[in-house]
Amino acid sequence: MQKNEYTKQILLVISLVLLFMVPDYIVRLFNESYKVSFGYATFLRLLLMLMPLSVGLIYNKYKWLTYAIIALLCGLQLMQFSIISCFGRVVTPYDFVTMFDEWNDILLGAVDAFSKHWLVIPAVLIPFALVFVLTELNIKRSVIGTFVLLVTLGSVFVADCFLRGVPYPIDGRIALDNTLKSFSFAIRDIFAEYKTPKYASYEIKNVGIKCDEPITVVYIVGESMTANHMSLYGYERDTTPLLKKLAENENFYYTRGIAGAVCTKAANKFMANVIWEPNNVKLNANSETSLCKLAHDNGFKVFYITSQDNKMLSSICTAHKKYIDVCVTKTGNEATVDKRRDEYILDTLDKQELTERNFIIIHQRCPHCPYTENFPEGYTDKHHYTGSNEPKIDEYDNVMLYEDTFLSRVFDRFNKQISGKFYIIFASDHNELFGEEGVWGHSSLVPICAEIPVMAQSNDDEFMKRIKSIYKPTHYEIAQMIAGILGYKIHNPNQKENVFHINGLDYDGRNGYMEAYKDEENKTVTYKTYR
Numbered sequence: 001m002q003k004n005e006y007t008k009q010i011l012l013v014i015s016l017v018l019l020f021m022v023p024d025y026i027v028r029l030f031n032e033s034y035k036v037s038f039g040y041a042t043f044l045r046l047l048l049m050l051m052p053l054s055v056g057l058i059y060n061k062y063k064w065l066t067y068a069i070i071a072l073l074c075g076l077q078l079m080q081f082s083i084i085s086c087f088g089r090v091v092t093p094y095d096f097v098t099m100f101d102e103w104n105d106i107l108l109g110a111v112d113a114f115s116k117h118w119l120v121i122p123a124v125l126i127p128f129a130l131v132f133v134l135t136e137l138n139i140k141r142s143v144i145g146t147f148v149l150l151v152t153l154g155s156v157f158v159a160d161c162f163l164r165g166v167p168y169p170i171d172g173r174i175a176l177d178n179t180l181k182s183f184s185f186a187i188r189d190i191f192a193e194y195k196t197p198k199y200a201s202y203e204i205k206n207v208g209i210k211c212d213e214p215i216t217v218v219y220i221v222g223e224s225m226t227a228n229h230m231s232l233y234g235y236e237r238d239t240t241p242l243l244k245k246l247a248e249n250e251n252f253y254y255t256r257g258i259a260g261a262v263c264t265k266a267a268n269k270f271m272a273n274v275i276w277e278p279n280n281v282k283l284n285a286n287s288e289t290s291l292c293k294l295a296h297d298n299g300f301k302v303f304y305i306t307s308q309d310n311k312m313l314s315s316i317c318t319a320h321k322k323y324i325d326v327c328v329t330k331t332g333n334e335a336t337v338d339k340r341r342d343e344y345i346l347d348t349l350d351k352q353e354l355t356e357r358n359f360i361i362i363h364q365r366c367p368h369c370p371y372t373e374n375f376p377e378g379y380t381d382k383h384h385y386t387g388s389n390e391p392k393i394d395e396y397d398n399v400m401l402y403e404d405t406f407l408s409r410v411f412d413r414f415n416k417q418i419s420g421k422f423y424i425i426f427a428s429d430h431n432e433l434f435g436e437e438g439v440w441g442h443s444s445l446v447p448i449c450a451e452i453p454v455m456a457q458s459n460d461d462e463f464m465k466r467i468k469s470i471y472k473p474t475h476y477e478i479a480q481m482i483a484g485i486l487g488y489k490i491h492n493p494n495q496k497e498n499v500f501h502i503n504g505l506d507y508d509g510r511n512g513y514m515e516a517y518k519d520e521e522n523k524t525v526t527y528k529t530y531r
């Protein structure tokens with residue numbers, strides 16, 4: 001081989017290595033929260049991973065394999081940088097798992113995020129297009145190249161899944177390393193046999209209901225609500241004037257609570273079922289402590305009314321067909337819900353026949369992102385707030401004004417009951433963030449993502465006293481209280497005093513969770529994260 005040829009080959013390899021790292025540095029230019037450090041660890045990865053990967057791609061004998069791997073890496077990096085840009089965090093192994101469950105949300109979010117985060121696309125596509133062109137330049141291909149390529153990818157897989165112990169990406173590393181780590185683990189997860197932790201059974205005592213009068217329990221499962229943007233909680237823009245008026249009633253209480261998870265699917269599980277453990281797989285799979293089952297068994301008519309599709313049903317109650325009497329979701333009613341949005345819930349409520357005992361779960365879609373998609377057709381006050389540095393904040397605050405009218409109407413519909421008891425409880429599934437602590441949206445496993453608004457109104461003084469006595473009520477404590485109203489005493493032998501859990505993207509604990517230690521006396525909460 002001539003000297004010139006050697007230089008060409010070396011330049012080719014170096015160019016590919018650099019091109020794999022280019023997106024990290026471009027994304028840094030327009031995303032301040034993303035940082036990649038170039039230290040010893042990065043240098044090592046560069047030598048052990050990017051260098052042989054580049055050599056393998058250039059000299060691989062089979063062109064189709066080179067194309068397939070470049071396309072896969074490009075797609076994975078597009079996903080990685082989209083998540084970094086939109087949510088300020090790196091891809092975790094569980095993003096691949098939940099991707100299929102929440103595909104519609106992801107698509108909607110992607111379309112909405114495009115205008116703000118589109119720079120990610122050329123930042124990834126251009127370097128990968130160049131990688132593709134450069135691998136075409138080489139004509140000296142052989143099976144040795146194929147061998148290097150496959151051994152490199154195989155070693156990355158083994159190192160990521162079996163040597164490091166903790167299958168979690170690390171902030172500050174080059175993105176391709178983090179991407180492959182998460183992807184490798186997601187692949188392993190498909191084939192791994194998950195060992196379920198064993199827990200003692202809960203003691204569920206049906207103590208019955210003393211009151212012979214009518215009882216209506218309304219549990220409003222909020223979606224992406226943040227107390228930080230509600231004037232009820234002191235936000236400077238008067239986004240919730242009607243709830244503030246409602247709060248003048250003595251029997252109305254609002255506070256900040258702690259969610260059972262940082263994403264919808266997992267949080268719904270802990271809202272609608274009495275489950276304390278972050279990985280009680282057995283209880284997750286059956287309906288033993290489902291509030292719907294408990295209500296049904298004690299003679300309540302059970303309603304689940306939502307403007308979301310029916311994908312969340314398994315989180316709400318695994319045997320929903322058996323225990324939910326009236327189940328109305330967006331599925332099958334898409335055209336109407338697309339027009340009416342959460343008004344559809346009120347329209348559906350209008351048509352219902354209530355009985356002496358009702359347990360009603362209202363599961364909202366508003367104000368989930370894309371925020372502007374939550375307005376019902378004909379709603380005019382969509383641009384009340386303008387001029388924020390961050391347009392998303394204006395969008396969210398505007399939809400909060402609509403949310404204020406929605407929630408106050410739900411409370412006012414049920415708080416007029418004179419004979420018997422009414423209980424109206426609202427809790428958000430998780431928080432929604434606008435750059436607080438560098439986090440946007442939800443789904444990040446950090447304590448701030450689990451801070452939620454909680455509201456309650458009831459003519460049962462004992463219940464109001466109980467909820468007011470709990471410092472930062474958790475989803476678990478709220479579910480326990482509701483089980484109490486429905487006539488049950490649930491003793492959990494596994495529960496530790498003042499300890500609660502916040503799951504990540506799923507309810508089996510495999511994607512990490514936090515433990516929250518509540519100090520009721522000093523009014524503090526400390527957190528410990530398990531990944």
Ligand SMILES: [Zn+2]
Nearest residue numbers: 223224264429
């Ligand atoms: Zn949610």
